[in-house]
Amino acid sequence: xxxxxxxxxxxxxxxxxxxxxxxxxxxxxxxxxxxxxxxxxxxxxxxxxxxxxxxxxxxxxxxxxxxxxxxxxxxxxxxxxxxxxxxxxxxxxxxxxxxxxxxxxxxxxxxxxxxxxxxxxxxxxxxxxxxxxxxxxxxxxxxxxxxxxxxxxxxxxxxxxxxxxxxxxxxxxxxx
Numbered sequence: 001x002x003x004x005x006x007x008x009x010x011x012x013x014x015x016x017x018x019x020x021x022x023x024x025x026x027x028x029x030x031x032x033x034x035x036x037x038x039x040x041x042x043x044x045x046x047x048x049x050x051x052x053x054x055x056x057x058x059x060x061x062x063x064x065x066x067x068x069x070x071x072x073x074x075x076x077x078x079x080x081x082x083x084x085x086x087x088x089x090x091x092x093x094x095x096x097x098x099x100x101x102x103x104x105x106x107x108x109x110x111x112x113x114x115x116x117x118x119x120x121x122x123x124x125x126x127x128x129x130x131x132x133x134x135x136x137x138x139x140x141x142x143x144x145x146x147x148x149x150x151x152x153x154x155x156x157x158x159x160x161x162x163x164x165x166x167x168x169x170x171x172x173x174x175x176x
Contacts, residue, residue, distance in 0.1 A: 020102040022072055022175040024139075026063025026151055028165050035060040038142075039154065041118060043111045051106050051123055051138055052156050060140060060152040061128075061159045063171065070149055075100045076175070080122035080141045086148040103175055110143070119143045128153060129172040130163050139175055 038044060040058040048056035065073055074084045074095035084092060103124055110120035123138040137155035145152075153173065159165060 020176070022076075022100070022103060024063070024065055024069045024072060024151060024173045024175065026065045026069070026171060026173065028160075028167055028169045028171065029062045029064045029150065030167055031060065031062040031150075031152075035152070038118060041111075041113075043113075043118070044108060047108050048123075048138075048154065051108075051125065052136065052154070054156040056154045056156060057158045059158070060154055061137075061165070062147075063151045063153060063173065065149055065151055071095045072098055073149075073151060076103065076124060076139070077141055079103070079105055080143075082122075082141055082143065082145075084148050106138070108140070123154070125176045126153070127174045127176075128155065128159065128163075129174060130165070130169075133163060134174075135159065135162065137173070139173060 036058040039056060039060065045055055070087070071091055071094045074087055074091055075098035077084050078095060079100045106123045106125070108121040108123055110118050112118070119142060121140050121142040123140050126137050126139050128135045128137045135155055135157060137153050137159070140152045140154050142152070151173065153159065165171070
C-alpha cells in the first residue's frame with residue numbers, strides 16, 4: 001500500500017472526514033523550554049484528556065513551518081482568533097482565502113491560580129506522521145505566544161523520545 005493510501009486509511013479509522021485533512025510539514029526545533037510550566041497544570045490537563053484521550057506529555061514539540069504551510073497555519077490561527085501581525089501582508093491575505101471551516105477548533109480555557117493568569121488556547125486534533133509511524137496529537141495555538149511560524153504539538157507521548165526526533169528532522173502534521 002502506498003503512503004497516501006496508508007495515511008488515508010489511518011485517518012478514516014480515526015474518524016477524520018475524508019478529504020478534509022490539512023497537511024502541514026515542519027522542521028523540529030527547540031523551544032524555550034517553558035511549555036512544561038503550563039502543560040503540567042491540572043486545569044489544562046483535564047481539558048487535554050478530553051481532547052487526546054489521555055494525559056498530555058508536559059511539554060510541546062515545536063515545528064518551524066514556512067511557505068504554503070505557513071499560510072495554512074495563519075488561517076488556523078485566524079480561526080482561533082489570533083492575529084498574526086508579524087506575518088507579511090501577502091501571507092495574511094493568502095491565508096484569508098483558505099477554507100478552514102471543516103477543522104474543529106477545541107477551546108482550551110485559561111484560568112487564574114494564586115493571582116497568576118494562565119491563558120487559554122485553541123487546539124485542533126491531528127496525526128503526526130514520521131515515515132510509517134503515525135501518532136495522535138493536537139496542534140495547540142496559545143492565545144499568547146511569541147511564535148508566528150512555529151507550530152506547537154501536544155500528545156500523550158513524549159514525541160521526541162518516542163520517535164527519536166532531533167532538531168532539523170522533518171515531520172508532517174495532518175490536522176482533522
